[in-house]
Amino acid sequence: MNNIRNRVLERDNYTCQYCRYNGDYKVLVIDHIVPKSAGGSSESDNLVTACMNCSSMKASKELKDYLAYTVYTNTEYYNTFQESMNNINTLIQTQVESSSARNTFYQLLFSNVIASMETYLSDAFIITVLSKKEYIRKLIETDPEFKKRKLDLADIFKSIDDIQDTASSYLLDIIYHNIWKVKNMYYSVLDIEFPDDLSEISKAIMVRHDIVHRNGKQKDGKRIEIDKDKVLKCVVDVSTLIRHIDDKLKVSTTGNKYLGDFIKKKLDELESKTYEE
Template sequence: MMLMDISFSCECGERIKETVYVPAPNFMAEQNKDSASQHYEEISCKSCEKEHEVLVVNTFSAADCYVISDGDSNVIFGMPYFPESDYDKNELAWLIQSETQIDIFQNHIKSVEKILESDIDEEAYFSLLVMLYGHVVAAVEAYLSSTFIQKVTNSEELTRKLIETDPTFSKMKFTLKEIFEEQEKLKVTVATYLKSLIFHKLDKVKTLYENVLDCEFGDISWLFKAVIIRHHCVHRAGYDQENNKIELSVETLRELVTRAKDLTSLIESKLHPTSLTEFDLSF
């Protein structure tokens, strides 16, 4: 469940500050324009008791808030966030501090390659391929997400670049007091936002890497296709929407693994050009 802090002025002059629920976008949508989810909420002014109807709209790219009962009321709202727990704080701290993204990815891939060499009963092999396919795509997504978060949150220059180029941040409104408050927790705010991004929406990921890290992926049409197949693997156990069995083979998995390794090697060579180890090169 995501929340968002908002504030706006009532007709009586009272400044209303509340926390509202932010609905998840429509994950089944193929395009941003179709991903909007809406949530209506009634907020009462403590001074005059007037009821205000608030509308929260969330899409893949951004969340917006409006007071629809008062026409053009100016709403100041912050970044959507998940209620923090100790687990959330520890995970965010790990994402910000960890520099082991490529090692984790490589370990996942090595495990997949070993499993593909195993002697598995033919009848059970399709189920194994379904699980491995989803695992490889998830490993790529996790690498892209954690690498971007670690790189950006540990650089003031890159954080500024993200804030200036990403429409979600440019739409946010803060009071002068809130600007200083946000400045103190900016790294966590950025990490929280990036963690909540749908990283298998590759058009968004590709744009972020290009605009912020100056890292171009080249042709990743194979990965767009892989994400669709992964959806069939995860949500329908290897069958498409027409209930047809998807085509998977050891060769399909090996090709996916090769492309995934090539992509991560490309990114590592651009982000860490002087730190490639012998292990990295032999991978």
């Protein structure tokens, strides 16, 4: 088991796969994605690195249920984002002596800025869309993935009954680091336009991808150098984008104030759905 544990930790770059914590090695544990009691194996493809806090919060809920729960409970998504930016602005004042460790430290902060942006974009969109049937209808009518789906006449009424669950499952599966897909969804479903120039945000997303998936190196193997100024610029660029979207969201919708009956029902289901590891 120790060999598997070490392989999983190394594979995940000693980083919690839920909250991206990358600190004291001793607080990291190995978590089952699908709990053993629900048929999950102890093979490496069903194991992820987690911090003790996330592992405890997840308990024995399946990963998808856990992620859904964290989204549905984050109704104050702008405050969550702003708190993250405040924490990063505080942490960036930390003095790190080693140049190598300093670069890694700034890489982690840079990645966290992008992760916070993606969390806002996903949670704000999901909560808002699922809170109103008119938004769910627009999602289904405009999203290319739904246009590909075919229904038999016998399944139509069941599909109508299950439409919120279908939309919820689909939205939770979307990878929100595709800024262009997210931009199109916000416009087609919520009629919210992103700023025209997203070039700096796109570059930052690609840098974060290399930090997380290539251990801080570019495709050609060159090490990515991140300093304090680059982190601060990323904070400014991302904060400007999120403020722009949040202002329009407040004007155009009531999604940030109204929690739909569907989401309340799903929260009740998820809170009662536990397994034993």
